[in-house]
Amino acid sequence: MKQIQPRDNYLGARGWVWAGKYKLERHLYVLHRVTGLGLLLFGVIHLIITTFYRYRGEDVWESAMSALSNPGFKVGEYLVAAAFVFHALNGLRLIIQGLGFGLGRPAPPIYPYQDALRKKRRWTIAMIAVIAVLALVLLGDSIAGGP
Amino acid sequence: MRATRLHLLHMLTGVLIAVFLGIHMVRLHLDSILDWFGVDTTASTSWESMIDRASEGIWAFVYIALLAVVLYHALYGLRGIILEWKPSVKTGRIITWSFIIVGIAAFGWGTYVPLDLLLS
Numbered sequence: 001m002k003q004i005q006p007r008d009n010y011l012g013a014r015g016w017v018w019a020g021k022y023k024l025e026r027h028l029y030v031l032h033r034v035t036g037l038g039l040l041l042f043g044v045i046h047l048i049i050t051t052f053y054r055y056r057g058e059d060v061w062e063s064a065m066s067a068l069s070n071p072g073f074k075v076g077e078y079l080v081a082a083a084f085v086f087h088a089l090n091g092l093r094l095i096i097q098g099l100g101f102g103l104g105r106p107a108p109p110i111y112p113y114q115d116a117l118r119k120k121r122r123w124t125i126a127m128i129a130v131i132a133v134l135a136l137v138l139l140g141d142s143i144a145g146g147p
Numbered sequence: 148m149r150a151t152r153l154h155l156l157h158m159l160t161g162v163l164i165a166v167f168l169g170i171h172m173v174r175l176h177l178d179s180i181l182d183w184f185g186v187d188t189t190a191s192t193s194w195e196s197m198i199d200r201a202s203e204g205i206w207a208f209v210y211i212a213l214l215a216v217v218l219y220h221a222l223y224g225l226r227g228i229i230l231e232w233k234p235s236v237k238t239g240r241i242i243t244w245s246f247i248i249v250g251i252a253a254f255g256w257g258t259y260v261p262l263d264l265l266l267s
Contacts, residue, residue: 081172
């Protein structure tokens with residue numbers, strides 16, 4: 001008998017940079033990771049500068065701050081700010097989803113099953129009716145001479 | 148169970164970072180808005196401004212709290228990435244302990260500096 005092999009879909013370390021044929025969330029996951037590592041790198045540099053340079057006195061501090069205000073570092077700072085905003089918002093999304101908020105309660109499947117189609121059929125019919133009435137009015141209007 | 152608790156702590160520190168880093172970013176970067184509210188923020192990164200903040204207990208508290216939550220959040224996140232290489236249990240334990248030691252050392256140094264400036 002032929003053995004069915006499971007599909008080899010483990011991306012491994014390669015998956016850190018390449019999201020494969022996955023949806024938006026997978027790209028967000030990669031970005032979350034990249035921004036996290038970037039923020040960690042910034043944090044290390046920030047901690048070193050704000051502690052060691054502080055102890056070396058006012059002149060060293062001021063020259064370091066003026067060195068950090070060159071355009072290259074400015075671009076880097078904007079990147080850090082963007083990474084922080086993305087990481088914070090995506091992290092909030094992950095916390096909300098991870099703790100299961102907004103998912104609804106699980107219910108036992110009792111016949112007739114409630115699904116989205118049945119629950120929303122009434123609204124669908126109402127919306128189609130409204131659209132039909134509007135279409136009829138528009139049609140009648142255009143036959144009677146147009147708007 | 149311990150992994151679950153560590154992960155919940157990761158989530159909690161994430162929320163706390165959003166709060167403390169929010170305070171930090173507003174104070175350091177939104178000078179014009181703070182000026183409008185009557186807070187004097189002339190050149191946040193200048194030596195005088197930095198020493199002013201260093202002499203206030205509330206800022207020492209904000210910096211130390213921010214450092215603690217950031218260190219846990221960052222090192223736990225990096226540890227999770229590294230452990231995805233699936234090292235052996237022994238290697239994993241060595242990695243975890245080196246992260247703990249690095250974290251404690253960084254927290255010690257980062258706590259000593261603002262406290263030293265606050266009390267001197």
